[in-house]
């Protein structure tokens with residue numbers, strides 16, 4: 001049971017608001033974990049703290065044993081923690097495969113600029129990345145759409161492309177912020193299968209979700225946040241029965 005990610009008493013305050021309060025948990029390598037909690041519970045803030053988009057006021061984050069607290073996002077991505085965002089953030093003018101190639105280069109020599117401006121030394125690297133990118137599109141079910149402009153995809157397909165783009169950076173830990181938001185029932189089922197395939201391929205997955213079906217059908221561990229605090233942690237069955245969790249959700253109605 002090796003912990004890939006260790007979050008140790010991490011806190012973030014926005015003025016007087018305790019968005020994340022002394023939250024600790026670990027994600028075991030090759031598992032699927034979920035972070036759940038009512039709106040405003042601190043889930044996205046927690047992801048921002050892990051991936052370097054925000055600096056914590058207190059606490060530490062370790063990835064594969066390395067302290068990544070306060071490292072910038074591009075370094076954390078290069079170390080292996082790659083995330084998607086709650087709202088779609090694609091390069092709208094680029095094709096599906098181009099979006100992937102740019103995603104992959106976030107963690108390589110020259111970074112995103114070499115992917116866009118293409119100096120000669122970057123071209124060979126890009127060709128290899130494109131081949132890999134097409135394999136990833138195969139995995140997420142978008143291979144037939146590789147050469148269309150990203151914004152012509154359906155919303156559900158655009159969300160899959162975001163997952164694909166994160167995968168193109170070859171993460172150790174893939175972090176998805178509400179990947180099922182806006183997906184229909186069939187798309188959500190496909191996403192659940194995809195998350196399991198990603199884990200089976202050796203990538204650890206941590207995702208935020210409101211959709212309990214996908215949490216129950218994929219996550220091995222669930223961390224529950226409410227008002228910035230971790231109120232429960234365990235298997236989906238355990239947290240579903242937890243009185244504090246029931247209270248947090250029912251209290252919000």
Ligand SMILES: Nc1ncnc2c1ncn2[C@@H]1O[C@H](COP(=O)(O)OP(=O)(O)OP(=O)(O)O)[C@@H](O)[C@H]1O
Pocket residue numbers: 014017019037038039040041042043044045046086
């Ligand atoms: N940059 C910020 N500045 C000030 N307050 C913020 C900032 N980001 C988040 N917050 C506040 O911190 C709290 C936690 O927000 P966060 O976005 O982490 O919640 P969440 O659990 O992701 O919610 P949702 O399910 O709605 O996405 C909220 O009260 C939010 O308004």
Ligand SMILES: [Mg+2]
Pocket residue numbers: 043044045086
């Ligand atoms: Mg959020």
